[in-house]
Amino acid sequence: MSPQRPQRPSSPARRGPSRPRGRAGNAGRRRHEAVDEPAQRGPAEEIILAVGAPAHGGHCVARPADDPTGRVVFVRHALPGETVRAAMTEKNAKIWRADAVEILTPSPDRVDSVWPQAGPGGVGGGELAHVALPAQRTWKRWVLADCLRRIGGPATAQAVAALEEAGSSGSIVVEPLASEAAAEASGQAREARLAGTGTRTRVSLTVGPDGRPGMHGFRSGTVQPLDRLPLAVAAIEEIGLLESSRWRKHYRPGMRVEAVAPSIGEPLVLLDDRVLTSQAHATGRRRVEEAVDASGLGLGELRYSLHAEGFWQIHRDAPVTLVDRVVRAALGQEPSAAGTGGDGAKALGGARGKRVMELYSGAGLFTLPLAMLIDGGELCAIEGSSQAVGDARRNLHGLGSVRLSTGRVTARSVTQAGQAMGKAPDVVVLDPPRQGAGREVIGALAGLAPERIVLVACDPAALARDLAVLLDNRYELAAMSALDMFPHTHHFETIAVLERR
Numbered sequence: 001m002s003p004q005r006p007q008r009p010s011s012p013a014r015r016g017p018s019r020p021r022g023r024a025g026n027a028g029r030r031r032h033e034a035v036d037e038p039a040q041r042g043p044a045e046e047i048i049l050a051v052g053a054p055a056h057g058g059h060c061v062a063r064p065a066d067d068p069t070g071r072v073v074f075v076r077h078a079l080p081g082e083t084v085r086a087a088m089t090e091k092n093a094k095i096w097r098a099d100a101v102e103i104l105t106p107s108p109d110r111v112d113s114v115w116p117q118a119g120p121g122g123v124g125g126g127e128l129a130h131v132a133l134p135a136q137r138t139w140k141r142w143v144l145a146d147c148l149r150r151i152g153g154p155a156t157a158q159a160v161a162a163l164e165e166a167g168s169s170g171s172i173v174v175e176p177l178a179s180e181a182a183a184e185a186s187g188q189a190r191e192a193r194l195a196g197t198g199t200r201t202r203v204s205l206t207v208g209p210d211g212r213p214g215m216h217g218f219r220s221g222t223v224q225p226l227d228r229l230p231l232a233v234a235a236i237e238e239i240g241l242l243e244s245s246r247w248r249k250h251y252r253p254g255m256r257v258e259a260v261a262p263s264i265g266e267p268l269v270l271l272d273d274r275v276l277t278s279q280a281h282a283t284g285r286r287r288v289e290e291a292v293d294a295s296g297l298g299l300g301e302l303r304y305s306l307h308a309e310g311f312w313q314i315h316r317d318a319p320v321t322l323v324d325r326v327v328r329a330a331l332g333q334e335p336s337a338a339g340t341g342g343d344g345a346k347a348l349g350g351a352r353g354k355r356v357m358e359l360y361s362g363a364g365l366f367t368l369p370l371a372m373l374i375d376g377g378e379l380c381a382i383e384g385s386s387q388a389v390g391d392a393r394r395n396l397h398g399l400g401s402v403r404l405s406t407g408r409v410t411a412r413s414v415t416q417a418g419q420a421m422g423k424a425p426d427v428v429v430l431d432p433p434r435q436g437a438g439r440e441v442i443g444a445l446a447g448l449a450p451e452r453i454v455l456v457a458c459d460p461a462a463l464a465r466d467l468a469v470l471l472d473n474r475y476e477l478a479a480m481s482a483l484d485m486f487p488h489t490h491h492f493e494t495i496a497v498l499e500r501r
């Protein structure tokens, strides 16, 4: 997706110069107000930009249209190939940033935003809502390839390009999750247009000074009130957190409002530390129950119980997809991260008796199916949150040979856990937070010399860094897949499988 290689999706093309319609245009004007903080600064400087390739972080690399050799500007709310009028939002010696506020030459991939309040000058967290969903995945594919090349270095980029799944393009396709794939394949224009909305089972808001809940403006401390939550599942929209007077009376400026819609039972709402039902009644319930279909692994439905505020994969299809991919990648005979379906139980026939280490294990999303499949083997997991470890203990109750430790994942704790296992683990699964595991942890992990490592990454820059260290430490890349787990944002998830040389 670039001026040279524009993608042509099935989305309706917008012809001729146009302002982003409706609220996006208004949001553009609002942006000037945001830029004006403090108020005496005057209107934002505007600039005409020729927009180039997407870059990590949800923006594109652009240059002034009348000076293509000029300064690079990171522009949001634009698309590769467009010419836009942009309002500068940050300009200093290091970086220039801008928001596209008028689209002079629209890309065929531009659509009416599914979340105008996340448009120019709006809240963060929906920065690709103006991009057709297939083109969002192309955007992310480019960003992944760019991070692997720039941050991982030539050896990392070559290792990825050599994978069968990278195909002739040499890059990894970012796949839709089941809901989006079904909506896009439905043949229904409305369903396809709204694909990727209504998928988030967790939503986090802040109450603004006026008592209305909203989200922070992008790179701003100001809470902007919201009038819709288009990315949230219907069960959260229906609670009426934004408009209902029954909620307003509970709100105080600065309060955090978290809505949690588990796959089993009623949603819960957390107001700072208080837990309320979806009807705004106080409740002693602090836990939610989640069901994950692991029949593809021959395990049927898995049940999890966790604290409502605990970490859980946010897209409604993410737990089932990740469990299937990660467990197959860890315990399958073939080191594939790419495929789902097929006879999981057969593919996992060799799992019994395996020795597994899991880092950053949360409430046990992967730990439970791994422990069930290695029957007679050994599993050692490390997780930093004691609450999550308590949840995992409960979820794994009765499964033998599992050691769940609370503590930071560090080079030392990884080495000690390896020593405690006695013999090198057969496989290590790690799902670190956004910043990745880091050079030292990865180095210690490589020092344990497991046959296989499954690295789950939600940030392509961190993935590239961690991967480069593994490739330098006697591991080779065996498989990689990428999943569009955060539609309408720039985020996505990657699973890399490495084998010891």
Ligand SMILES: C[S@@+](CC[C@H](N)C(=O)[O-])C[C@H]1O[C@@H](n2cnc3c(N)ncnc32)[C@H](O)[C@@H]1O
Pocket (backbone or CB within 6 Å): 311, 312, 313, 360, 361, 362, 363, 364, 365, 366, 382, 383, 384, 385, 388, 407, 408, 409, 410, 431, 432, 433
């Ligand atoms: C991306 S989540 C993955 C959890 C689990 N795999 C899942 O999918 O539900 C990352 C987990 O790492 C934990 N964590 C973050 N930093 C950590 C650290 N330095 N040491 C140990 N755990 C950490 C968090 O508490 C969180 O549970």
